[in-house]
Amino acid sequence: MNLQKIILSLSGFWEERGCLIVQPYDLEVGAGTLHPETFFRILTDRPYQVAYVQPSRRPADGRYGENPFRLMKHLQFQVILKPSPLEVQELYLQSLRHIGIDLDQHDLRFEEDNWEAPTLGAWGVGWQVLLDGMEITQFTYMQQAGGMDCRPVPVELTYGLERIAMFINQVPSVYDTPYSSTLTYGQVRLWEEQEISKYYFEVADVAETARQFDFYEAESERCLGEKLLLPAYECVLKLSHLFNILDARGSVSTTNRTNLIQRIRHLAFQCALGYAERGKA
């Protein structure tokens, strides 16, 4: 099964089980969790089911398109089920069978791997799902977000789409993975990995990026002052990404690292708190 079929098939599977299917967020994010459909929705006590693909941009993971497994940008298929159904593990296994993985022929295990995003005051307990020893999914029961207990408890399934597609097609390099019936992943994306890796590692203007960091911080504060939570949060996403660029450029000055993370965290907290309070009203 090629990559786009896997995406369509997973979307269909979760759509049939009551999920809202939304589109990727149109800003750079490091993980599907940062999409407002996860970040904000898990904060309220209302049941919610949603699924979407989210391209996840991690500048420091870029490898100029030369490493067969590492990508500056990879695709996550994200599912949020709130409250977590008791049979969620079985549902998940069904979804794998649905995309053509014959679990009788493979070894599938749930190994402890907890998740934590200190910048967002969020953490969860869960597993990495290993298929014949390869991590294909991060499976997390979210316990806290924005520093608050999650009730009901959402479960987050994050499928690593490239990994799964590589596994199903048994190809040695991500770039050889069939994207569609006629094009490979490399034909579609290699160019992007090459140029954008180079940009993040060598070209990005450090001084200007740092200035933008200050700007979006002030902008986020200003939006919070206007009680505009989503714009304030979009600034937080910008801040996270700018931080990642500075990090990839090797210029997050040592002592500054904790400091920058704390500044982002502080704003993310404000957004989360504001949303949770609004939910109660």
Added chain:
Amino acid sequence: MRHDFLLEVLLEEMPAPEIPGIMREFAAKFEQLLADHRLEAESVEGFATSRRFGLLVKGLEAEQKAVEAEVVGPPWKVAFADGAPAPALLGFLKREGLEGFPPEQVYRIENERGEYAALKRQVPARSATAILTEALPGLLQAVRARKPMAWGDGAGPYIRPLHGLVARLDGADLPLTFLGLAAGAASRSHRHHGNAPVPVGAPADYPALLQGHHVLVLPGARRLKILEEAAGLAASVNGKFDPHDPLLDEWVYLAEHPIVVMGRFADRFLQLPEEILVSALRGHQKAVPLRGMDGKLLPRFLAVIDKPPCDAGGIAKGIEWVVEARLTDASFFVTHDRAVKLSERVHQLQQLSYHPRLGNFLQKTGRIMELAEYLAHQTGRKEEIPELLRAAKLMKADLASATVAEFPTLQGKIGGLLAAGEDLSREACEAIYDHYLPEGSDGPYPRNPMGILLALADKMEAIASLFAIEELPTGSSDPYALRRQGNGMMEILIEKGQDLDLDLAATKALQLLSGILPVDQERSLAALRQFFRERLTFVLQRRGVPEDTVRAVLEVRACNPYDAFLRAQAIRQYREEGEFINFSLAFKRIRNMIKEAQTHEIDTALLSEAEEHALYEAFIQAKGAFLAAFTERNYADALKAMAALSGPLESFFGNVLVLTDNARIKNNRLALLQAIYREFLKVAQFSHLVVEKAQYR
């Protein structure tokens, strides 16, 4: 009558490293419960897999043992009036449900509050069913994971989401409820064998029943299966599997029905540094690389899967594919890192924070270099300094490499390997490679003297700098692993027979920080002294030196660990000898006697009694032999010379009155004792030794 009892808790996958602890803790709590409730069982066996834990109890008594208990009533003086029960006593009997209790069986006791009326009553024996039903929910709740979790609408918190509970007392279900779930008779088969309900009959049949559904509930059975299969597979390729492999414990708890599979990887990966190959297999894949009979790595590995019996060949192929991907990835890092000389990475350390208040790794490297040079001077290795400094300058550079970013546990080793690309002696490369050693309590240690200096300098720098900013280990928290590093310093110094004055080295390390932050030298040094003494105490005791001996040697001098170790060894060797024991007792007596006395000088003209003369002569003789051995640090002979004084001391104390009325004579005798005390105190404070007077043979 006796019962068999089974309790099984079904959950989602638990963290493998925590499972044995959860299993043992629950069994221990259960045994305590039985003891608290006076119930006996023939055996209690805990079991656990990745997604269940519980107990199998055989021969559990159906009822508690009946006992009598004393109940204390009203004060004795108001219990009876004219020999008949008074209202106070009658009211008490009524409250206790003992109306009509024969008054003649009420007796008088005395407790701390005075005299009271008391009686003996039978405590009704409760059934095991009642006790377990009541107590087990609390017991189950008390078993905790490091990170308990909530799920669903807010169920929990518990180890992992709860899916079922089996509680069987012989053929019947125990009416137990936990976290809203009622216990039933249905266990579950293997996840990949239907994950279906399995009705449990008699508790004793449970392990065999589950085995029939491809779940080996007893960890011992899984371990055995793994060991047999691993040995067989290894033998089939003329390789060997170490039955003490550290991954084995994890394998046992990662699966309900483990199957060992063997995979192979391309021969070309054998050209990767062995450290990286092994680390990629073990760390990421939990796979064990196989070695041939000659100890060399084979292009083979073992891994454990969790499946019902199956043709594992296809799965092994799948794992091989993943391993191949991992190793290709690792090769990528190695090629990437080899493209840049290690020396060219040094400046990148500027980007790497050591600690916000202690600067970056380049600055830290500078401090380590100065400290290494200082240590070379102190340990008589001056001629090696130029090469030592070149090694020290490069020793942290691998932290800027891609390989260490990917395999953090290979720090140092990667540096040592990459250093081969520099114009550096083999000894210097090995020194870089080894500088994080030792990692555990029994080595390995740095291979050569340069490695020892780098290892010591690195650890001393880390400890002193973090102490200077008061990042001290407290209680169970030691985020910078300073205790382990401190222990490592002690182990190196002792194992390698290296003299070093830690006070001076620590002072030097603190001075090096003065450029970047204000340091309260005196305060930090005092804290460091205390810390090193604790580490030395710990290490000496771990090496089998008794606590009293450690105290005795460290009290007189703690700054040179190797010297302290030698003195402790000598005492260990001699402490059972009669002469030595008697000397120690005499030493203690001397100490008490001179404690408050002023210091005096011996005047031989004032020696009067024969035993006094004899002691003096013996002392002068012993002192000569003692000092000769002491300067050579032949502490065994020094102690022997010293112990020879035990006879003369005994006669002296038996026949000579020290605290005589004649002040000059008294002071002279005290002076003699002071001289003896001062001399031998150079080895240890012998009065700390816990000894009992020996019989002369």
